Amino acid sequence: MKTGFSLRLPKFRRVVQAVSLFLFLWLLTRASWPLLESVLPPDLFLKLDPLGMSMASLAVREFLPPIFMGLLTVLSALIVGRIFCGYICPMGITLDIFQRIVRFLGGGGKECLPSGWRRIKYLFFLFILISALLGVNLTFWGSPLSLITRFYGLLIHPLLLMSGRLLLDLGYPVFPALGWEQLNYLSVPVRHFDAIYFILGVFAVLFILEMKQPRFWCRYLCPAGALLALFSHRPRWRRKVIQCRHCGRCARQCPAGAIAAGGARTVFSECLVCRSCADVCPVQGIKFSFIRKDEVPLSPAASQSQDEAVNALNFLLSRRVFLGVAGSGIMLAGVQYSGVDSLLASQGPGSIWSPALIRPPGSVPEGSFLNLCIRCGECMKACPTNGLQPAWLTAGAEGIFSPILRSRRGYCDPDCHVCGLVCPTRAISRLSLEEKQWAKIGTAVVEQKRCLAWFEGKNCVVCQEVCPYGAVTVQVMREAGAPVPVVNPSRCFGCGLCEYHCPTRLPSIVVEPLNALRLREGNYKKTAQNMGLYLQPGALDEKGGGIYSFPGNGGEAEENLPPGFMP
Amino acid sequence: MNRRAFLKIPVGGLLVTAGFSLPSVLTPALASAAAPPDVAVVKGSPAAAAREAIRLLGGMERFVRPGDRVVIKPNMSFAHPPENATNTNPEVVREVLVMCKEARAGRVLVLDNALQNPELSLSRSGIRDACDSVEKDICKHLQDIRYYKEAGIPDGKTMTSNSFMSDVLEADVLIAVPICKSHNGAGVSLSLKGQMGLIYDRHIMHRGYLSTAIVDLCTRIKPDLAIIDASRVLTNNGPGGPGRIITPGEVIASADPVSADAVAVASYEWSGQKLAPRNVGYIREAHERGLGRMDIEALDVRRVML
Structure with a gap:
């Protein structure tokens, strides 16, 4: 056979x-x-x-x-x-x-x-x-x-x-x-x-x-x-029935249900071109080839496509259906714009940002981001620290499954810019590593009510230890029992290494989307520099990082000891 | 324990010391000294200084017997080049590794648990390349919990257990090779503080009192030998910097990590200030709890310039 x-x-x-x-x-x-x-x-x-x-x-x-x-x-x-x-x-x-x-x-x-x-x-x-x-x-x-x-x-x-x-x-x-x-x-x-x-x-x-x-x-x-x-x-290359006994074997075999009338008719819009029908035909009466003008079909009925695509189009454009679907589409689109935490239309006054809404570096402005991002998860798959995560409702219902950085899980590595390289729609801009290092994603904020140094007077400045940008400085203050971490926002990228390593169960230093740079066009480095930011990981200069404020009030020797030393 | 008992036999040290010809820079009085010094401070190029410091202490054979499993713990936690003075000088690490090999050590591993990107920390620090030039695949960062084993700390005051690198628990000899740098939380980060890179949960140490926790930790994994790399010293804003870096070009070594740390503290200015070992909480506590000695004025500290 x-x-x-x-x-x-x-x-x-x-x-x-x-x-x-x-x-x-x-x-x-x-x-x-x-x-x-x-x-x-x-x-x-x-x-x-x-x-x-x-x-x-x-x-x-x-x-x-x-x-x-x-x-x-x-x-x-x-x-x-x-x-x-x-x-x-x-x-x-x-x-x-x-x-x-x-x-x-x-x-x-x-x-x-x-x-x-x-x-x-x-x-x-x-x-x-x-x-x-x-x-x-x-x-x-x-x-x-x-x-x-x-x-x-x-x-x-x-x-x-x-x-x-x-x-x-x-x-x-x-x-x-x-x-x-x-x-x-x-x-x-x-x-x-x-x-x-x-x-x-x-x-x-x-x-x-x-x-x-x-x-x-x-x-x-x-x-x-x-x-x-x-x-x-009506594809140019398609299924043709040359000989047919109407046994119906091909119609039963078809995985797409694209064969009608006992085998002779093809619903091309459904046909996956898998050719299973040709394989099972007992008379080998089915072939797939380009249509030729001089070709004489087996019978008029056999050559006729059941024009389901045309029917579907007619169906879709019929008044009742079209108005129904279009109405629902309009309704949902409207709702997406009018949710209280929707960021599609405006990110200005009156808009509500979740404190956890940290986008990958180089993400375009939020309104465009939500529309460009197709939620494929490539950036999350690629993120080496596993910090990029699909959001649930952090970005509103409109932002479901879009990527957010959860620093507690994984930080944004200063030496990586892979999310921008793999994003298919440029929701995350494709930046060179150098430019990416200036694409600030947020700012770390010390939660003083939890911080071991601020609140408990303990000698802990892990956040300062690990900060690649030298953005966490240690200050000696009279009120606190130990040297305390203070963030210099102009040097903070928002990478979250501090949040990742913070030893308290709930992190006492948290990256928030403050002053994140979101550009549709233009150069991140230039923009950041114009804003007075200094984002240079591992830099050896002493600008910002390493500046201590010694109160010098009363001149007691113990207050003037460098951070971490004891009298 | 057998190892420590062995080290305490003065004859062992004497025999080994006698086997070496002493350099001419040494004074006749020192040359005639039978026992090795408590602490050796050698100024010179990093590798040569490290070798001379160990030679002064009685040679690596005093610490590593043939077939011993050795773990070397440098600082390689930051994705920085050596110039940042946040990681140990790779030349020092390499020389220590070579000396262990010369002492016919069995398996030698160079281990740390990096804070920043681990791959970049190992490559940028230059330490992986330095180790690879001696033996491939022995320089590792171990972050996964599967490399760790839970163990008790019987003498711990605030921290009574943690997960330690299995390789460290199984090692015969532990050698600390830290860089000499300041630490905003602990004052300085040297050989005792550096042991924090060998455990899984460092968070718990900060939640209590860091100084006490460091001493607790060292009651369980006290280095048998401390070799502090002071070729560069980060004198403020450590451990990550950026801060002021000086270049004393020295190596400080001792069989007692507390003494080595104490000498390092007293040797340099921190944030522009002269400070004593007792100004560092964990050094003082280690001394008080009998882990080692910080009274350096009573110790034999031998300073040599190459």
Whole structure:
């Protein structure tokens, strides 16, 4: 039944999928510091996302050059249909792998929902589009690339590291005997992330749906798939039925439910070009090729696409649906702007900033940041100290899953600028290391009511010890029983090394988003210098750092001892 | 304990000392002295000064027996080059390592738990390269809890347990090789204070009284040998700087880390002031609790210039 030729075709797709997933994961591992150089950018797949770039671009009303790559994906749909969904998209591949596992375990359903359900994805897409036009980027709720990058970067990667550590721990007693003592010094980082329950929850739902029906997400929900479907209702290269017995085998085999009328008709907007149908056809009557003008179809009915994409478009543009979706989009966009702690519109007087809202260095002004950031998690995956974390509601409901620095978990290393290098949308500007060192993200504030030195009179100035910028000075004051730390704001970057190392359970020195530099354009170094900042890690000068104030009142010898000494 | 008992046998030191030809700079009176000095202070280029200081103390063989597992604890906590005087001079660390190898030590490790970016601290300090030039992969920063083991501190007053680097607990010999620098919290950071780099939870030490906690710690992991690098000295705003740096070009060594620290305090001006060992809380307390001696006027401190 199967010829050698037809056997190779599905294998070819599997090979492409394997290569694609491998490339995606490999590039994700490149997103670390030091940035591992590769020919391809670490955010390649995110840029190929047909939705992410274009919606971000619309929402901030600015032309983003990487939009071209997303457009390339959209244009590919005009020629070869949803080949991106079938071959390239790591989300689709992940679902396919899961489907394989489910089948292997003897499960897997073929539950068929009415084809009308497929319209959900078009509604989802329209909703995102309308919101973007109104200046709110909601892509991250549905962009498959955002979702899957978060899944692998923030959920799977830490779990793999944890497994690696467990293996090393198991081997700890035996490695020296085997002569592999160095393995006992192999440092496997521990990564902790916030919001992973959400990621887990979303993927649990997606996997359960996948068990019900193959590619449930891609068929019914994916808004990027919807966009590609709209462009692939008549691709140039497509499925053709030359001979048909109407046995229906291909329709049952199709993972996308794209075959109608017992095999003869194709819903191109749903077709993933996987060619499973050609593989199972008992008369080998199906082929995929470019359409030719002189081609005579088997029968008029067989050549006809069931124009579902056109129907969907008509459906979307029908008055009732359009007004409904647009109305909801407008409503949500309005709400996003009018929440009490929304920072989309204004960050001026009357706006409420969370004290924990510390953005990565080089982040554009908050309103644009919220719209540019597609919440892919690349910056968080790359952050070497694990300090960059997805936010819950720190940046308002509008800023959910956007990156914030939680210094207590990990500080912003003065010698690293990787978050800006991996950000696909330039929500975090791509800065040289030198410029990044001037991109102040906040200011440390001493909580005197908790501080061991200020409050308890203890000899603790760990914050001053560790400060790379020389921003924490130690002052001898009569009221305090010991030398106390004082922050010089013009030298403080907000890196949070002090907060990270502070010995009190609740940190007594905390980085707050005071005077953070957020530029849309211009040079951070020049701007900072014009503002009188001096942000030079490890500098040897004695400007700022190391200035002591000796009160010199009364001239008692013990008061004039250098900090830390006792009479 | 066997090790310390061994060190106390004067004959051992005498035999080793007798085996060396003494340099001409020494006075005849010193040359005839049978026992090694309590503290040796040698001025010269960093590596040579370190070697001479150890030679004066009776040679590394006095401290390291063949096959001993040795841990060397320098300061390499800051992502700074040696010029910042916040990390130990790599030449001193290298020379100590070479001397341990010459004494046919077994496994030697150079360990610390860095405060700033650990990889950069090791590379910028120059210490990893210096160690690699002798033996690969022995210079490490250990931050992960898996490198640590919980252990009690029976003589501790405020800190009765902590997690120590397993390698330190298993070591036969612990050598402190700190840089000589000021410390805004503790006055100075020298060989006793430097032991804080060998434990996991340093926070707890600051929550109580730092001086007492440092002495508590050293009752458990007291260095068998202290070699203080004073090629550069950060005289204020330590331990991270920036501050005023002087260059005495000296190395101070002693089998008693309290004495070594005491001599270092008395040798230089801190924030422009002459201070005594008793002005440093933990040195005074270590002396009072019998960990070592800070009464340097009663000790044999031998100063040599190369």
